[in-house]
Amino acid sequence: MKRMSLKLSFKSMKNPIPYKIAIGKTWSYDFPKETYCLNYFSFTSAIGGIGSTPPEIKCTVKIKDSEQKFLEEVNELFKIYKDTNLTILKDNNGILKIEIFEWTFFDYDFQLIIKIENILEKYVFELTNDFDFSQSEIIFKNVCEVYKDGYKYIEPKIFFSYNTFGLELACFMDKINEEKFLKRINQLLIDLNFDEAKYYRCQNSQEVSFRIYFRKYHTYLSKKGKYQFDILDLDNSLFTIFNHLNIQNGRMKNDLNVIEVKHTIQNSNSIN
Structure with missing residues (x-):
């Protein structure tokens, strides 16, 4: 199967993301009364x-x-x-x-x-x-x-989307690299202090595809700040993994026609 090189595919992607973001549970409509009590505010x-x-x-x-x-x-x-x-x-x-x-x-x-x-x-x-x-x-x-200093944006080498709960990534690879890939993802979860990674797995005769959702459930008061998650750390780590295991960014052809199985990896070092 002929593939486009990683270098070319990354150049064609336009995915501006703030270089630092806050990830965790948020409240806009309901006050978290089970967790916090405000006496004067x-x-x-x-x-x-x-x-x-x-x-x-x-x-x-x-x-x-x-x-x-x-x-x-x-x-x-x-x-x-x-x-x-x-x-x-x-x-x-x-x-x-x-x-x-x-x-x-x-x-x-x-x-x-x-x-x-x-x-x-x-x-x-x-x-x-x-x-x-x-x-x-x-x-x-x-x-x-x-x-x-103005809100700074970067264009990551790996295409993924994000919201306040976490980030979403789609990729596919030869089946032979699946086990190595999941081990690297699990270590990345720990290194970047996410709480959980949920992923959906699809396969055809030769390849396997993943949609992965990195989740963090709380952003607590810290001297490091609220916007402490550095997108460049994740991007550089993913880029290294993708290059090493010849992983392609995006979804493989016809993966919607394959039964998807949901899995969850939890970070035992995190606090939910």
């Missing part, structure tokens, strides 16, 4: 899809004793945990509105809000709904690190 779900009105976490509060010290502590917190877009506004009556703007929230964001609540509890404060947005100004703002 409120969660507002997205309306009409996250492209229309995104979700919001906010608190309006008047700090009665030392507002400046509170702001200094928040500033120090965001020197460590930089990957949430947070704004603090102050109106003419001295009321603060603290809000997070994200298109979707991860564990990282909720855990960071809980840290802000812990700081708030050190002071004498009063929650209120009387914030006057028309007479307010921004007194503190944090922008995610990945946005500060």
Whole structure:
């Protein structure tokens, strides 16, 4: 069977992906009440899809004793945990509105809000709904690190798609290389700290095809940041595996006509 070389097929692909992404369970419509409890902040779900009105976490509060010290502590917190877009506004009556703007929230964001609540509890404060947005100004703002220099995209050598839960890859190879391929994929799962790889296997007389879904279930608060998954690490690892085992990117011809079997590989070192 004559095949197009890897080098040529990769050059023809256009697959721009952010060079760093966040992967994990997200919340846009429902508050994760079984996992988190917010005492002072409120969660507002997205309306009409996250492209229309995104979700919001906010608190309006008047700090009665030392507002400046509170702001200094928040500033120090965001020197460590930089990957949430947070704004603090102050109106003419001295009321603060603290809000997070994200298109979707991860564990990282909720855990960071809980840290802000812990700081708030050190002071004498009063929650209120009387914030006057028309007479307010921004007194503190944090922008995610990945946005500060413009959102950077790369074109991976291997074609795959992604969403917040993980990444999807399609490939096919000679049957003789199947066992070696799965061993390498399992090691990749561990090396890049995914929680799980689900794959669908198809075959014909000479070849086997896989659709693989790499999954990660949580993105916890960490000094490494929320957007810590580096696409280049995955791309370079896959490129090495594909070249070594002569694996072709994409789906083999007529694989939809073959019965597919679902398998799951779990990373025993991960925390779900």
